[in-house]
Amino acid sequence: MSQSGVPGDWKAISEVKKKALFDSIPPEWRIPSNILPPDTQLDVTPFPVTSGWFSEQELEITAATASSILENVHTWKWSAQDVTKAFCKRAAAAHQLTNCLSEALFSSALSRARELDDHLAKTSSVVGPLHGLPISLKDNFNIIGTDSTVGLAHWVNKPATHNSAVVDQLQDAGAVFYVKTNVPTAMMIAETVNNVFGRTTNPLNRNLTSGGSSGGESALIAFGGSVLGVGTDIGGSLRIPASLTGIFALRPSFGRFPTRGAASALAGQEAVHSVNGPMARGIGEIELFAKTVVELRPWERDPKCVPLPWRSVNVGPKLKLGVMWDDGMVRPTPPIQRALREVVEKLRKAGHEIIDWAPELHEQALGILLKFFTADGGKSLKAILEPVHEPVRPEMAAYSNAAELGVHALWQLQMQRSTVCHEYLNRCREAGIDGILCATTPCAGVEHGKFKHVAYTGVFNILDYAAISFPCGTSVDKALDLASDGSSPLSDMDRQVQADYDASAVHGMPMSLQLVAGRLEEEKVIEMTKTVLRAL
Template identity: 40%
Template structure:
């Protein structure tokens, strides 16, 4: 058996050779922390390519559908920018330029011959997290043991995206085992945050978050078991959606914990506009994924739901703000973003009430216990093939492994014990449903609260190894509520000065408070979540558009 380090060296060399040599640039020194302006200024992209890569998904699709821009031109522009992004923040895994450009050329030929687009995503380059199998391409998912495993067929979602006219063009980095809210593995290394490379982009879809933030992709696909779409989107200033189980097909993709079907991972979109999120969801669910994935929900895009038929047709909406979850109090920039959003919504004529969280810690502990039932064995079996070490910490100095909460205990639980945990979660979901229904008495609309607005994390992007609290996202996975992220502001050391606190929920809450340094987090994005109820993706997207418009009008 080849030693695992030799396998890594060989794989890294193949990745390097997959990059066109004339697309290599001279990146700024490591001391340059904010690299968001570098792709436009580096000289690799011409003026037209800069224009293309700074265009929103909606506008890109319009220009592609009328023939103003070709799929080859758009794919080339984003590919070049993706390669620049990779040299800045190490966000890519698989790079297949010739294959993607050949696909784009086929789309252009079809358009020339017929005058028609192939589908609703015609010519749009889409990046994919390194779980989504593409026929003939390796999918390692950050495991050295899976180097050399070439997919025999596409994942169902990849087939659907291709049928819709999209151009898959890169795959993106993720942590070993996927189950971590940061991004580092033994093959491809660490991905950094483009707003501050000393900070994490989050995880586990951190490669997607960093790439889309640098506009190296107009639309990315991440996965989310406990926040893995929303955390990197929040840390990188993006719009995203964690849909309910089964709304987006998962069949044919790789994953950790396969066979654990109580708390499911889901795929969802990450983009620089809410329009990109809508375009993805509408295209995918209208492609009838339930005919290709037996676990996909049989529900096409519902325009009535998008128009908020169950929410008074969008009139007199009542939003609830959750200021904290009763476990950890968010840092000052998060609090300010909640206040800004509340003021913008009230200015726009909407009602805003406070949300009382119930049993959030118990909900997240319950789902963690379900995942931990067999996850240690899952990781051990997978890594034992090559003997690669299981990563115990994301800390740069590797000194704080004992504090990492995302590695499961080595001893699992019995099947009967697991059933009891799953039963508890079922009962908690009913309790939360009733709690939401009871808010009808305080909204003044005759309806319960239409959506919850809450933090996506207790902090903005953290130093590497310090993202240790994911309950603000994981609770909605426990409840299977769809949740979108949207950007609000950036950290301002003056507006977001550290204020003294004299009371804490516990020592962990105190530790999170002490981590805050306004200068360290300066200019990093601040995002929030908008949460709806199970399978309400259309309504969640529409209400996120409404909040986004209110914030824009209030500026």
């Protein structure tokens, strides 16, 4: 037995943890067997509305925007307790249908909501701008007394002794934390699967991945179990799952939002920074989070935050965007190619200037990113796996086979990164573009185990640019989005991605694209996204 009282083998630890998670769901929020969707029902997003299991008020609350929830709570139309209870129930349903949670904090959330209601009743004032708003958190955000396993068995039953800086900040603003969401092992796989909780599925099609590493968040939000969630991104971990579930996500530049105090299996790796950011069903929630967090002066909590106040940005009536049709390594699959063509056509009709953007430096930047991830020869990961004999998952074979770079080689790689960033900045400046429009991933949907290419997002982690993944408002049509036309593949990876594409398997899935601005241009990329959405 381990010191925590949990058996010392990873399989036994996993079983105990999974049972504890299910047991934390109150019996009244466990879906009755007579209305439980069968495994053959792939799209479970209609369940809350069609099942008759949710009250009209619960459906109204969980379908509302964050701004509407705040207004209704602050004016006593809804109590914070009613709002929290509705989201707890819908999150419980989401977990039972997609396996999206890692922690259920229902009891403490309801207690917190009750305190907020009492405060408002006694003082006629709110605690802060997010008073009464339920916010879901990716598993790696520490909350005192709660595990942050990041999908690693050795970290089960080792509750946090401190809060992450962003948790303290949001809590001071009045937020209610009610769930933490599942991630892949060490948060370093583009699909959400680990040896502790298993695989999270996409609620729009349970045969498909919800992406990773913030895939528990994306599944929960797409199901309606969260109005606003917080994830992280080191190579696309916000944008990839957002793209695959048809929601919004903002990848900020490092230093804009606080990152101090979050759990990481690669702690100390700072050659490419992990950042945190919002995920939501609408751009309004993205802006609410970003503006609120910055206005709470995160640089006073996290020394790595930039003391940059929130700015009012006017992008003007006409954007100049570079459109990157492919990244030089893997072409988008037919649905994403169509999405790019249709969005570009609508932007041009709306008067925006669109120029072609060549993927210069992208392959070099991807190579640098992947080397950074394994620069320690996989030692950090192996040190966490070995005490409980947990195997390295096949998706992380690169960590098993990696050779440690050494300090000199790492420094040389960082010099290469600096050169790439400088050359890319010069390209953007000389072209006079406001931003770049491109795919978020090559695919509109991916069957489990088949996600292969992170370059469309990961390159912008190397550059540290602000980026948003946004849904285009259209979906895959198997009659229109036929398999590729036989063009010569750009690479072996391109050949694999195109061979995996099956129009029937992803029929009906939402299509998303990525809009990229410069470094520390969060306000600008939000305003540009609004402009693009108006054109659509």
